[in-house]
Amino acid sequence: MSTITPDIRTEDFSGELVRPGDPPYDELRAVWNGSIDRRPGVIARCTGVADIRSALATARRTGGPVAVRGGGHSFPGHSTCDGGLLIDLGLLKGIRVDPVRRTARAQGGVLLGELDRETQAFGLAVPSGIVTHTGLAGLTLGGGIGWLMRKYGLTIDNLLSVDVVTAEGELVTASEEVNADLFWGIRGGGGNFGIVTEFEFRLHPVGPIVYGGLVAWPMDRSPELMRHYRDWLTDVPDELTTAVIHRWLPSSPMIPAELHGRPVVAVVACYTGPVEEGERLLAPLKAFAPPLLDRCTPTPYLTLQSMLDPSFPHGRWYYMRACDVAELTDDVIDVVAARGLAIDSPYTSFPVFHLGGAISRVSADSTAFGGRTSGHTVNFVGATLGPEGFEAQRDWVRTSWQALEPHQSGVYVNFLTDEGSARIRSAYGPATYDRLQALKQKYDPGNLFHLNQNIPPDD
Incomplete structure (x- = not known):
């Protein structure tokens, strides 16, 4: 294991330096994905730019790995490291x-x-x-x-x-x-x-009230519901963003007890225009069939933003694979529905986000983001409370992703795990990747910042 000497000079660092054995170390080294268990040599809790510069100066002297953590949500654990320097930005809350x-x-x-x-x-x-x-x-x-x-x-x-x-x-x-x-x-x-x-x-x-929330039907209706959803999408305005989610309904005070653990296919929606217009737009979708659960109503925007928080808490074990698809063809729908029916964990789920709209109207070369022309992005997320059953959920994710592979048209870089350089290239496309590589050579020729979806300065 590579180590780093924790020699950041205290006179140059006004934040907190936490090392193995310090009382808060185990709490502070933890990240959102509980399956990631790494032990940095030192955690530098920075309070400003001067602290960051001091920490980086130490990294350059010692040559050990450097991880940078904002919220710590990286699925593959890029926001921490073993035996290196973790630059923690969690105190920078301004x-x-x-x-x-x-x-x-x-x-x-x-x-x-x-x-x-x-x-x-x-x-x-x-x-x-x-x-x-x-x-x-x-x-x-x-x-x-x-x-x-x-x-x-x-x-x-x-x-x-x-x-x-x-x-x-x-x-x-x-x-x-x-x-x-x-x-x-x-x-x-x-x-x-x-x-x-x-x-x-x-x-x-935006808001403070928007029209949105979740509408759920029995999962065995997924093929029909998704075809209905696909046809309905052809006329929806940019003000409406939706995702189809396959999962088991969680045990929650917001959900009737008799529905806890029920496999469902659900549409989550957010409409940012007038509430009454949102009700009119969603009515044809809801008319597909009487839903098991309808929580799509006038809702505070802050409530809608936090609606999925209980499904992705800190500490669960997560594994994911993702891809974009151009459209919801019958073949794609059949794969998605079949993988939903194969879910066997109450914590596993996968959303299919509807893209387009304003995203597609930004020119492809104006930012480094790939996938401006993708129609949907699919994110298979296997989850357990801990190590028990985790391998089975990982297998479900891999099998699901492989089933959709013939229909893939790219991938959203934030949904990548450790999948190799070819997948990183596919997230950007050849021209954008080459441009990013030249930029890396200019700003980080030594690849100090490599704990990420890494673009090395040279091949």
């Missing part, structure tokens, strides 16, 4: 909202729910993800899909500027006007080019 200019600045340790809370105080929102304890930094750097994406684009499409500490410890600003090459790569290229300490976003009027 958020500043300008309701007049409709912009927000947020530091690198902010979680989605924390940003939502501040922006919704003014009836505004940044398009972001679907689980509120996700880190803003990791979500944004990979693209950022969520319930507002068809109307307002990905999270990166609403990014105005970033402050970045490079591998050499230089603090630079990147935007369309300054360091535009870096700004292009930051938007989709992940953490390959530096540590983003602050983001500036464009805000949009």
